[in-house]
Amino acid sequence: MSLTAMERRSAVYGNYICHTFQGGSWADRSPLHDAAFQGRLLSLKTLIAQGFNVNLVTTDRVSALHEACLGGHVACAKLLLENGAHVNAVTIDGITPLFNACCSGSVACVNMLLEFGAKPQVGNHLASPIHEAVKRGHRECMEVLLAHGVDIDQEDLQYGTLLYVACMYQRTDCVKKLLELGANVNAGKRLDTPLHAAARKSSAEIVILLADYGANLKCRNAEFKCALDLAIPNSKVEQALLLREGPASLAQLCRLCIRKRLGRSCLYTVHKLHLPEPLENFLLHR
Structure with missing residues (x-):
């Protein structure tokens, strides 16, 4: 196995990779696993035709479908699923094929898994x-995944809400x-809000975004600190927070009020109000 492949596996399976040279968790990998991870569709077809069980797992319960999705190989994933691979198979570390597809960023694999009954939201x-x-x-x-019913405010015990994670890892598009x-906008990880995370990471653009969407600048975390307390002195984040420390403008208050009234459907229902384009764009933060 190449170092690159090893590093990609390490990103998902963490410490398991250290056992590769110790006869541990990867020692019982089958040719089916290797073909799936490397995206060798013809080899995979041959192995299945020879009678290899598509649900064969390692001691860590890693299946060939896990490997295909980690590599982002949608054709291999489809072949395995069509031959009875368990779409919701779980490793001993609680990892599903859908998790691996999201890890690789393969939208095609994500869609394929959902078509075959993958659970979009897990416990x-x-x-x-x-x-x-x-x-x-x-x-x-x-x-x-959101379009398939995953709760947008789902809070993970380790990572917090999706918005909090996006702020922690500075994923501005997300x-x-x-x-x-x-x-x-204020739901994060326990008492820590997304704004706390953005201030801690010195993400001025994200701080401004959160504030524009109504983030509470006065929220205090478990250490009784607000976002301003976490900002580096004389930084762009501190400046952005200080500029927004006073009362919000009437225009901003109106926008927040209307958006709150429309709820999560705001993005779709605002068009039905038949407003002038500049006002519609203002409500949608465009």
Whole structure:
């Protein structure tokens, strides 16, 4: 296995990769696993025709479908699924094929898995696919899962809400889309809000975005600190927060009020109000 492939696996399976040279968790990998991960469709077909069980797993319960999705090989994933691969198979680390597809950023694999019955939203005992998509900045994967009913304010015990993760990892595109779709701007990880995360990461653009969508600048976390307390002195983040510290403008208050009234459907229902284009664009933060 090449170092590159090893590094890609390490991104998902963490410490498991260290066992590769110790006869551990990867020692029992089958030719089916290798063909799936490397995207060798013809070899995969041959192995299946020879009678290899598509649901064969390693001691860590990694299946060939996990590998195909980690490599982003949609044709291999489809072949495995058509031959009975378990779409919701779970490793001992709580990882599903959908999680791996989100890790690789393969929208095609995500759609394929959902077509075959993958669960878009998982319980807290499993690794969250959509949180992984946001963490890595794979916005399209995130949007597909949201369109399939994943709660936009779903909070992961380890990572917090999707918006919080997007702010922590400075995924501006994901932040914008989540806010457009009506994510709760103040819901983060326990008492820590997305604004706390953005200030801590010195992300001025994200701080401004959150403030424009109504983030509460006075929220205090478990350490009783507000976002301004976390900003680097004389930084752009501090300047942005200080500029917004006073009362909001009447225009901003009206925008927040209307958006709150429309709820999460704002992005779609505002067009039905037949407003002048400049006003519509203002409400939609364009």
